[in-house]
Amino acid sequence: MMKVGILGATGAVGQKFIRLLQGHPWFEIEALGASERSAGKKYKDAANWIEDVVLPEHIKDTIVKNCEPGEFSNVDFVFSGLDSSVAGDIEKAFAEAGIPVISNAKNYRQDPTVPLLIPEINPDHTDLIKTQSFSKDGKGWIVTNPNCVAVPLSLALKPLFDSFGIEALILTTMQAVSGAGYPGVASLDILGNVVPFISGEEPKVGPETRKLLSTLNEDSLSLPDFDVQATATRVPSINGHMISATVKLENPPADLEELKKAYQNYRNPVAELGLPFSPKALYNLHDNEYYPQPRLHADWENGMQLHLGRLRKADVFDVSFVAMAHNTIRGAAGGAILNAELLTKKGYLK
Known part of the structure; x- marks a missing residue:
């Protein structure tokens, strides 16, 4: 099982990631990150849970971290549900630290080196990862999923x-x-x-x-x-x-x-x-x-x-x-998870 982090975990997209990843055969949630006002709190106290299923027991007492690479040293990669107003710098910092980022934000969608990915349409675009230079060793990179329309x-x-x-x-x-x-x-x-x-x-x-x-x-x-x-x-x-x-x-x-x-x-x-x-x-x-x-x-x-x-x-x-x-599954969190699955099969995540 690969250990994953979720950035923007208290927001609507972050909550959808938490819900959809329950019982996933390849990925398990290791760390949750959010804004400074949520960091240090138990997830149940930091988030207004809006999903129509019960908040998973093992998530309730998880301590929310700051969205900083040093706080996520134990993860294999992160999903980003961050708002675009803050996503750019944070996602870049994770990629530079050698932590792959699979993003739902718009910030890097038009970067010519960043795949904008729908696996059933353009799986070969994952090769663009090789052209990225976020980290010297190539371990850190960014892949985005498209706008929900x-x-x-x-x-x-x-x-x-x-x-x-x-x-x-x-x-x-x-x-x-x-x-x-x-x-x-x-x-x-x-x-x-x-x-x-x-x-x-x-x-x-x-x-x-x-x-x-x-x-x-x-x-x-x-x-x-x-x-x-x-x-x-x-x-x-x-x-x-x-x-x-x-x-x-x-x-x-x-x-x-x-x-x-x-x-x-x-x-x-x-x-x-x-x-x-x-x-x-x-x-x-x-x-x-x-x-x-x-x-x-x-x-x-x-x-x-x-x-x-x-x-x-x-x-x-x-x-x-x-x-x-x-829109929040195929067009957001579910699409990002499918991207991670494809990247796993292609050997970019391991």
């Missing part, structure tokens, strides 16, 4: 990109309130309402999606050139970010069946690796026009599946679809 969007686009090429896309997101963390959006703003803007969200979508779909050439990425117009909205669902997208393709399919076959025939490059968090079926193509729905489907396959519905030829551009995935 870029994850389902890129998963939905990958078979289309491979089969037909992409010229442009327009999308509107319907993002669950859990994506805002805790305490999140004020109840009077979101109950019975839709907020048509999420600060800082839209500019991430295009660059992250293009990086995820890029080609690794030796030690650098060749990014595809397509335009993305995104509108990010907050809706009163709890879990599950939904996307409505319309895509212009370079070589449109002849009919809807050819379009569906792009998904049905997509070869998941990590399907045979036995990764514990990998869904048995990556794509769930719903024929029912009323699906997918966050309340009904977000938790399927332990929250790691991509749900796709309303797949159809479009009147404007070429194809339209609705995609949905669990």
Whole structure:
């Protein structure tokens, strides 16, 4: 078993890491880190536990540490659920100290040497780790998982990109309130309402999606050139970010069946690796026009599946679809754990 630390352990993403790592066959929690106001306290006193399961007994009395490398000397690597306002310097310090960091923060996502990773899309991008220079011996490095919208969007686009090429896309997101963390959006703003803007969200979508779909050439990425117009909205669902997208393709399919076959025939490059968090079926193509729905489907396959519905030829551009995935699992902590599993199989973690 590898010993892991969690940075930002008292926050919403940190709590999700704690929940999801219970009983993991490869990883066990060794250390929890948070801000100075939480450090030195028992976890049960430092955190406002918001998960809908009981706080694990062995975590309750764990003493929270400062997020400093010296406090985490016994771990093999750390998961970071830190807020982006502090993540940059802290994650860099851990990597420089020779401690690998698998991050949920945005700070290093566009660094050309840092993999922005979804194992089912771009597992070869892990080779970028070899180009990093955080620590002289190469033991310390950073890998990031994408924004919680870029994850389902890129998963939905990958078979289309491979089969037909992409010229442009327009999308509107319907993002669950859990994506805002805790305490999140004020109840009077979101109950019975839709907020048509999420600060800082839209500019991430295009660059992250293009990086995820890029080609690794030796030690650098060749990014595809397509335009993305995104509108990010907050809706009163709890879990599950939904996307409505319309895509212009370079070589449109002849009919809807050819379009569906792009998904049905997509070869998941990590399907045979036995990764514990990998869904048995990556794509769930719903024929029912009323699906997918966050309340009904977000938790399927332990929250790691991509749900796709309303797949159809479009009147404007070429194809339209609705995609949905669990934002705090597939789009955050669960995705980071899957990244760690892939990095273990590839020998970067040991």
